[in-house]
Amino acid sequence: MYREQIKVLDCTIRDGGLVNDHFFDDDFVRALYAALTKAGVDYMEFGYRCSKELFSPEKFGAWKYCDDEKIAEVIDGIESNMKISIMADAHRIQEQTFKPVDETPIDMVRVATYVKDVDKAISLTHQLHDLGYETTVNIMAISKESEFDLVECLKQLATSPTGTVYVVDSFGALYSEQIEYYVKLYQQYLPGKEIGIHCHNNQQLAFGNTIEAIIHNANYLDASLYGIGRGAGNCCLELLMGFLKNPKYKLTPVLKVLQDYMIDMREKLEWGYLIPDMITGNLNEHPRHAIGRRAGTDRDKFAEFYEEMIKDV
């Protein structure tokens, strides 16, 4: 698949940070930045701009906050045209401040929101655009929303300055026909805006559903190295790089940084195709149920977990 408008966003550090409380070594973040630059990736997302009042720096690593100075330090000396993004939760904005864009290494802020918080998200996009940032709005948990509420949300977003609105399969619950439905719905109510896709891999559909979104003209594509991310993780960057035919994308640097870091990392951190996460995805439920199960002694009692989950529904 080649389409000039396609942009690939690597969310390894941001979504992967949900697995290790954002404690990635600087060495890895720097190596990833260099590799993604070589691979032609368009955006690298470093993490969240979270409130230090809500999330104590004693408990979380640097990429929970993404201070401008920290990003600048890690990328220092590496020549790159790749853009840098961070994420902010619309419903958790407290004292976080954003400098004017020309005073930071950051190019884009992605605003994550639930449908109910869309007014906060829109307000934040106005503030960010006034400071010169690109923005996206990533609407989470849409598989639990009624079309009535979602359409209201999209109509409001149509008036915001944001350039891109993401279809986010938070629970890894969607099948290809639903991806088509959401992408077309977003296009209908968001004329002139780009559509993004962010899939979770609970049912091994993250890559397949990303392809489905591409077929229907989504142009902003999220992926992470070896699929790292909370629970089942994300669409694998290496799969997406192999699929896209845009000559600027190169697979070899992605494979190199994967072999240098991710095989060892997967020995220490758990993500990927895990049956409890497959079950929550199948049932369109939040991954916290599966993650809680994996942390206990009954981690491999899949049949019992499934029976408990369907009793609760």
Added chain:
Amino acid sequence: MYREQIKVLDCTIRDGGLVNDHFFDDDFVRALYAALTKAGVDYMEFGYRCSKELFSPEKFGAWKYCDDEKIAEVIDGIESNMKISIMADAHRIQEQTFKPVDETPIDMVRVATYVKDVDKAISLTHQLHDLGYETTVNIMAISKESEFDLVECLKQLATSPTGTVYVVDSFGALYSEQIEYYVKLYQQYLPGKEIGIHCHNNQQLAFGNTIEAIIHNANYLDASLYGIGRGAGNCCLELLMGFLKNPKYKLTPVLKVLQDYMIDMREKLEWGYLIPDMITGNLNEHPRHAIGRRAGTDRDKFAEFYEEMIKDV
């Protein structure tokens, strides 16, 4: 997805046998037979009917040959309406004999063939139908065939007595749009026959592509427990059971046998999402390259393997 005509075929022992030279314990095969019966699976495939002249019984387990007596012994005493299938390679038929269907526990023989061997496959289906078996023909490695040759093959198969012809993604190389193309091509040239789908998971697309085939009316669906199969393995049975809405299919017995056997088995045997297999899938190459790589000391040198593979192409 509910469609009455859908049939699920479990190929755990057959395709999984390619990982362990068909040395499964009787205990596991029996537990699987009982679990799949409870789950409402339509067919369980026990293995190959291979020639003992070509493949020595000193080197392979019982499920390489699937003697009628061996199958009867393993399922003895378990009440079941599930049908039993075995596979035979059209290009490797030597002294193998098939009894009349009412003298064996087997209901169906699936004939695996390359396009070039289709005449042997058709001859075998005639022989098998005369003995009372159901048959399918599974055309392998179609992603390397020209449409001209494949259409000739399909036209010949249209005259055979076989009821079902499978789209087989041998190399795990196909994307959803290609699955749609093949399923529709088969339907065009095989009026009145059912279409089957057998996917490999090199690019994490086995389940997504199986769904794509279902959407286009393929009704015979292959899957294996926890995706076990050579290299990257197959579509996971537990995912397919979760997706299909036919009330006869039950997920819990599948999860139970998975937790009882497959987590330990995966510690000893390697299959699933492995980067060398992802690379051969992406390049539409035979998995033997990846499997050979995994057996050597450079098993985790992914970037170098990719560079070697694209040099050879």
